[in-house]
Amino acid sequence: MRKTINTLSAAVVAAGMGTAASAAVVDLIGDKDCFGTGGACAEGSALPGWGVVTQGVGDPAFTDIHTFSGGTTSWTHSFGAGAYTGGTLSIRTAGIADIAGPYDVLVDGVSVGMMPFDGFGHILVETFTFAVDASLLADGMAMVSFDSSSGDSWAIDYSELTADMSAIPVPASLPLLGGALLFGGWVARRRRKG
Structure with a gap:
């Protein structure tokens, strides 16, 4: 009996020491x-x-379209303000930076990486993934932009931003509640015996 109570108590305390899994938006x-x-x-x-x-008809203006004019291409991700720990930006492209480049990718005006000049000159599917600092995500808006050269033909299939949130800690009272329940069970059991 005592061994069972000690084992259950240890399990409750151990369970209360962890944190919940972190979430991503x-x-x-x-x-x-x-x-x-x-x-x-x-x-x-x-x-x-x-x-x-x-x-x-429902596609954003910059996706699923063959483009070869230069200039700035931009769009904004909107995902709600929060306490983010960082994130990733993935852009699926075809043919970009084949005959020109590199292109600097910006989030809220801050460089997060480059789409390098690759010299292929044909239509290859490529996904560029960039790390995004938490400070650029806190307000829940992220404007993505890059400048391309005229004559470089390309297309964007999608842009996906994943913002990672902090792990949510388990309430400190959880182990105490578990211990109280175990103690109550032990007292009830002793009363029935005695």
């Missing part, structure tokens, strides 16, 4: 439809020509 702009083809694109694969890139 994901904001997807565009859709993962292989540039409007309705299929799936393997990383590094070539699209069967620019004619297959098809923008649907």
